[in-house]
Amino acid sequence: MTDEDISEKEKDTQAYAALGIGLICIVVGLPLWWKATEVYRVQLPYSDINGLSEIPLTYTAEVQVVCFDDVWTKRILEISQLLQDNLSKTTGTEIKANYRLSVRERTTEELDIFKQKGSVPDLPFVDDELSKSKLVSGDRNKYYIFLVPKLFKLDYAYIGKHHNILIRPLNDVTELVKDISGIVKSYVIHEDSVEKSILNAKGARSLKPDKESMRSVRYNPGYDITFTLTVPQPDILDVRWQIEEAVTAYIESMTNKLTEYTSFEIKSQLQYFTTFQSKPKYDESLKEYYYQEQNLPQLINPIESTLGTSSSNNPELNFIVYIPTRDKSPLYIRDKNGNKVKSNAFLSPRWGGVMIYNVPEFNSSAALPYLVQVDMRQVMEVFVSQIRLLLNVNSAAQLGSKNVVFEPVGVAGINDIEIDVWLRNRCAENLATSINTLQSLAQLLGQISNIVIKDDIGSEVETAVESIKNSQKLLQAGNLVGAFQASKLAIIASEKAFFDPSLLELLYFPEDQKFAIYIPLFLPISIPVIGSIYKAIKHLRGSNKAKKD
């Protein structure tokens, strides 16, 4: 072996060694570095999340038609056929309504109820009695339509407190079916409002702003309701209110019905020496002060700062009774046309309501402070309706129609059909919101690779996805309460995942700082390695050529 051969062999060894080291650096070093600097990210069900919005939403409601007259009982099949056709014509694009229809003959018990009060039935009585009868169950999402016998003189449709609807007797089948489906769709189920709730939750901007959704608070598992009596001059007026009794009498009857779905914490307080900052206008002729409708928003801020903070995370609804100061009373609210607002109250969207309560005139020589009792009925009437608006209880009565008459809600505060509509709308809204939240979370996590995803976020997301699917299934099956509860779980879990503080931890660790840290290590190592690999390859190529030669 010559010297040249030896050096040639040596050069080969060198080249292989250089390649070997380079290989180790790439095969072991790089993955090790990659693994060591990786942020912890739980695998999320991304495809499931994206698929959620693809699933078409449907809800099912049960409708039972009860025929009284022989004319109809003979044509049960025909009615059922026609009505099914009519009801299945839905206009919704986001969500589809599905009706489980049955038509049956009346029972004698039901007929007796009608007959009890003669030919002009006492409708509330009939409504109450019917819901007690055997074949009528009090289940949610199940509606009974009674085709009232002809001998009763009812020339409008009547929607009761419970799930019963009385339809006036008609002669023509098509007209009757049209009447029924119209009432079911727009006064019982509120197909439009379900559609609207979804669109609002999705944040469709093309839609013109919808008053109801802008006014009402979003669904939350709990709300804090605070009643505040504002007394600017306790030295002149000793104002008392029987808030405890009033809450029991007027508010709790309503909140107790909803307590299964959302909790309410009701508190009250008195605030002294707090006044509206802006000055009211004075009407010389009537000797009264007034605020115009457009000035009302300015009144709230100075009062709000004194209301005190709440230590819960629930949205707070504030209701304020304001007693005007002596020198500025009586004080009224006037609308755009200059007419006094009858309730003397106004509502602030998503915040609460304010009512101006004028105390009666009293003799100026009376001993001070003058004792005043607030008429709680007057106050609570206003506040109950405001609470309904803020919670977005869709009242069918708002739509108004000559041919449909509603039983007034009265002390109950909310009736069964309204609760159903509320549940359906909130369920649809919750589903749309939580799907939206999950999708934006998934998008965010996909975009920013720095974010750490902890196990609990992963499990929250999974719970949310499961609950959404479950809720969709139950909604389709017609189990309204179950679907609502599942959607509640979904919204809680998805919000919790989205607002988890751990997502923000590493968010602000910029890329350039990483470079600054790695360069002192990578640069001096990679230059000799790359250089020698380059050389080795060059050498090996050269030696191959030489061999060929």
Place this chain on the structure above:
Amino acid sequence: MAATMKRILSVLFIYTSTTLNLNIYAEVVDDFKEELFIKPLPSGHVYFHFQFTTTWEADFENPKSFEHYRLFPKSLGHVLTTYKVQELHLSQTQGLWRHDKWGYPVSSAPPGAELWVWFQPSIKSLDDTWSELVNAVSGHFCTSLNFLDSKSTAAPRWSFRPHGVASDGYSSFSKFVRYGALPREIVCTENLTPWKKLLPCNTKVGFGTLFKAIKLYDANYHSLGLDVRPVCRDSDCKRTSIELSQSLSVVFDPSVKNNEHQDWSLKKILGDVLSSRCPLASSSKIFVDTTSNIPKSIFTLSPDPDSVETITRGGEKRQYAVYDVGLQTAGGRVLNLGAKYDNPVQHNDIIPPPIYAQRYITGYGLEQGGVTCLIYNNLDTNLTVIYMETLPWFTRFYFKSLTIVNQNKQIHPYKVHYIPGKDRSRSYHLELVFRLRANSVTKISYKFERAFLKWTEYPPDANHGFYINSAVISTVLPTASNYTSTPQSSSSIETSFQDKSENFFLRIHTETLLVSLPTPDFSMPYNVICLACTVVAIAFGSIHNLTTRRFVKLDPSKKRGLLAKIKAMFIKQKNTKSDETSEKETDKEDEKEKDE
């Protein structure tokens, strides 16, 4: 808005006529008192103590009674019920109360913020609730109380017993109490504003109108207090009420601006006069301590007081001038209460109070340190005290080094309660019960070791140092000399005039301490990264060279490459310019080798 309201109203509401019986009353029963206690101090300072006491006939055990509020603030009530609080004591203080010169304050508070809470026995997870509570309270009062985590919280066994009504079985366990203090906390207007908001009359009328932040924070000492506790509803004490006591203490030094005269007035000191009383208060009074006018009058008050009360408390005779704000401000008059002194302040020796303390850091260097506390007992009798220390985990306390010395004699404490700290999770907590001899000075001293912190654990401005909480000394005095606190039964100042008891519970806080810990240069981590990487790179480079190359001697006669030729030319040029050195020779050789 209003228009829609009207329409809906008319449609919806047809109420059954009378659901409410207007004759049944379920009134909220509560009471509010505002008081101002003024005490001219012998050092030339003047002590103002505002006391607002709200009592409410509500029951802690019945959360239903916490739904409808009148004088009691709703936001605070919500905190109490949500976190099942039995007693809550919060103080926020700027400055140090000088016991040796000023006597005792109405309520003692350490510099910074201090919070101690007794929870209800029905509570489930106390530590979680405490961490939620401190967050809620810190949000309410704009203090950094949310930093009171397990590292700075203690459960004192003897020093902080329930202040209000409590059963023996409950109060004898320290299970339900949590104590935390933030000595570094700075108290300012943002703490005063939420505190003022809790007053029923706010700052619109009454004493609240005197709270001008610019004057209040220009004082030698300033302390905001808030105490909630259950008290007896009547003398039988079968039922309890809730008492909320809000206090604001300020010490001013008027002699600085007044040509050495201690003259003071509301207008001069607080920037305003009183023009009204809070109409919601059942009593609105000012008390001026005029005891120093006996036997020889040294100052005159204007206007004249409505009455002068002479009382004896704990064997000490005192005189108070009483002003009823309602009477003084009737008919649109204003009250500018003030005092005029005949002579300038005499800076004589001041007779110190029966017991006071002094505490300081000892030792030098950044490794070891020590704390010494001197407790002075000026009484003619022995006195048993409870001494409490809470030390942060990074000052590692040596229990063995603890010594209590009195008149060169070692004292053995009757009882010791010691919970050692744990790094990064628990603070050191020490409580000692021992006796102070009559007319003596007792010295407590111990040593600690300073720990190294991780670089992320240092606060901003780490070189400022780290604070150690005040030590707390609790005792029961046999005399009321210098004592101004209110009796156990009520927080109202006026009730202290009828106090006939012979024992007076006293709690004093010592100075907070500032220690410096070894503090690194904070650019260090990056330097370390750079240095370590460079070392790795050098090592790697040479090892890489050794493993992939072989060094052989070059035969100079061999043909050279183009690059080597150019290099050789340069070297030749250099060689001609200067003498050849051995160094350059080696350089050349290196280069030759590299060419291989």
